[in-house]
Amino acid sequence: MSDCAVSGIAITIALVSLGVSVIVAFRDRGTITAAARYLESYQHMSDGVYVHIVNSGRRPVTIRRLLITTEDGKEIERRIGENGNPVRLLESEDCEFQLNTQNSELQEWSSSVIKKAVVEDSRGKQYEVSGLVEAINQNAEHLRQAL
Structure with a gap:
């Protein structure tokens, strides 16, 4: 696997994680x-x-x-x-x-x-x-x- 593909996968995982965190924070607010x-x-x-x-x-x-x-x-x-x-x-x-x-x-x-x-x-x-x-x-x- 090339370095470019690994970087792309890492960025995708980070963006998905950020999206889930934002959704959870919005849902959990008082x-x-x-x-x-x-x-x-x-x-x-x-x-x-x-x-x-x-x-x-x-x-x-x-x-x-x-x-x-x-x-x-x-x-x-x-x-x-x-x-x-x-x-x-x-x-x-x-x-x-x-x-x-x-x-x-x-x-x-x-x-x-x-x-x-x-x-x-x-x-x-x-x-x-x-x-x-x-x-x-x-x-x-x-x-x-x-x-």
Whole structure:
């Protein structure tokens, strides 16, 4: 076998290896899936919106905050976690929190039309929270009455 053929085979193997590494790194990255739903009050609970966040990737993800953007461009932030510490989610791990009348920011949101809702991780990457915009906008009257 000539030196040129061996070099060609080595380059081909290196390129295939690089391609597989890129695919595995892309597949293994941390990613978040977030959804929200409105629940009416029952017994001693108040009306609220429940937000459920899941790490649907293979790498740990640290989530810092929920960002709400109103129709007039105002951005409202809610830190996620306890005592100012962000929440670290491992593979398939989840967290859930409620937005209700005890949350002061919900009082601001219920008087505005919400345009966008995202969860932000520690790298600044934002993930849309499906259902949150609709849950707040469609039930704002009920949320305000609970105040």
